[in-house]
Amino acid sequence: MNDKLTEQTIIIKNFIDDVRKKLPYRMKSQRKDVNDIIEELEEHIWDKANELAQGQDPSVDQIFFVISQMGSPREIAKEYRHRGKPKIFITDELFSWYWKTLAVAGALTFVVILLSALLSIKVNTPLEITKNFFIWLSLGLLVVFNLISIIFVVLSMQGYLPEDFKRITKPGSKDIVVDSQSIDLQPHDTKQTQRASRIRFNYFRRQEFLIGGIVGIIISILMLTLPNIAFRPLMSTYYMLPLINWLAMIGTILFVANGIRFIQALVGYRERFQQILMVIHCIPIAILVPFFIAFYGQNEIIVNILADLLPGIEVNLMTIIFSGCIFLTILVILVMNVIRVIMIGVKGFPSQRGNYQ
Numbered sequence: 182m183n184d185k186l187t188e189q190t191i192i193i194k195n196f197i198d199d200v201r202k203k204l205p206y207r208m209k210s211q212r213k214d215v216n217d218i219i220e221e222l223e224e225h226i227w228d229k230a231n232e233l234a235q236g237q238d239p240s241v242d243q244i245f246f247v248i249s250q251m252g253s254p255r256e257i258a259k260e261y262r263h264r265g266k267p268k269i270f271i272t273d274e275l276f277s278w279y280w281k282t283l284a285v286a287g288a289l290t291f292v293v294i295l296l297s298a299l300l301s302i303k304v305n306t307p308l309e310i311t312k313n314f315f316i317w318l319s320l321g322l323l324v325v326f327n328l329i330s331i332i333f334v335v336l337s338m339q340g341y342l343p344e345d346f347k348r349i350t351k352p353g354s355k356d357i358v359v360d361s362q363s364i365d366l367q368p369h370d371t372k373q374t375q376r377a378s379r380i381r382f383n384y385f386r387r388q389e390f391l392i393g394g395i396v397g398i399i400i401s402i403l404m405l406t407l408p409n410i411a412f413r414p415l416m417s418t419y420y421m422l423p424l425i426n427w428l429a430m431i432g433t434i435l436f437v438a439n440g441i442r443f444i445q446a447l448v449g450y451r452e453r454f455q456q457i458l459m460v461i462h463c464i465p466i467a468i469l470v471p472f473f474i475a476f477y478g479q480n481e482i483i484v485n486i487l488a489d490l491l492p493g494i495e496v497n498l499m500t501i502i503f504s505g506c507i508f509l510t511i512l513v514i515l516v517m518n519v520i521r522v523i524m525i526g527v528k529g530f531p532s533q534r535g536n537y538q
Contacts (some may be wrong), residue, residue, distance in 0.1 A: 205340050233247070234367065282392055285396055337420065
């Protein structure tokens with residue numbers, strides 16, 4: 182392109198860069214699609230400007246005129262948010278996920294509040310327990326409904342569809358030349374092959390991270406708020422205040438960890454960002470290990486809680502089982518995070534697998 186078009190080229194480039202910045206966040210990881218959009222937009226501007234120039238070099242004024250006719254970068258980018266069939270405030274495509282997330286979060290809320298009510302059996306009458314149970318359940322379900330609804334409305338406004346969160350497979354495959362003499366006719370264990378395939382690709386699923394992050398955030402909020410309400414009648418018991426403080430700190434750590442999970446689902450298949458977020462996610466999970474060991478040092482708290490919940494049971498044995506299960510769960514989650522970081526670094530995402538073969 183000659184020097185006369187340098188200024189026009191800069192104007193178009195600045196306009197296109199502005200459009201790129203304002204594209205929906207979900208498209209940040211779809212570099213090929215974004216590049217196609219940008220190239221098409223640039224070609225359209227030049228085509229229209231050349232029509233106005235009638236065989237001559239387009240002027241700066243003509244470039245500005247074409248751009249003004251196309252609308253502002255925000256208006257152009259907004260068109261790429263209009264995806265899916267509108268249904269109330271949430272798109273029809275996300276509605277089934279919305280209901281599933283509500284069902285899971287609602288069931289977990291019910292279980293948590295039911296356990297809280299059972300803990301107050303010794304200090305409250307059946308009428309008070311029933312009344313408090315329905316009050317807490319109503320408030321809990323209301324909070325869950327509002328939080329999940331807000332999240333899915335925002336996702337719908339940003340143009341997210343279920344396929345944006347599903348595991349992406351390799352984009353295209355190369356032609357394969359088959360040598361008929363080298364075909365292996367030996368029987369294969371299909372189930373074993375499928376099982377190995379599932380294990381190999383399970384280190385990143387946007388759907389799992391999205392729903393898991395939302396549900397985890399809700400559980401952590403319940404851990405921060407419910408104990409103060411549910412255990413208030415038991416505050417005279419000396420081990421209740423340390424337990425409430427412990428649950429609040431655990432809830433804070435889980436809120437951070439699941440918030441990172443939710444961000445990972447939105448970031449998508451951007452390898453370097455995911456590695457950084459997975460390393461950061463290991464930090465709150467790792468904090469749980471010494472934190473739990475410190476709490477386990479206050480053995481009388483666990484013993485008294487289990488003795489109240491399970492009278493007549495060998496408390497020391499139950500303490501060991503209870504503590505061991507939690508400790509193993511934390512270690513498994515931590516190890517899985519480390520494996521995910523290593524797998525992405527070594528093999529990339531399933532969508533990028535072709536680049537590493």
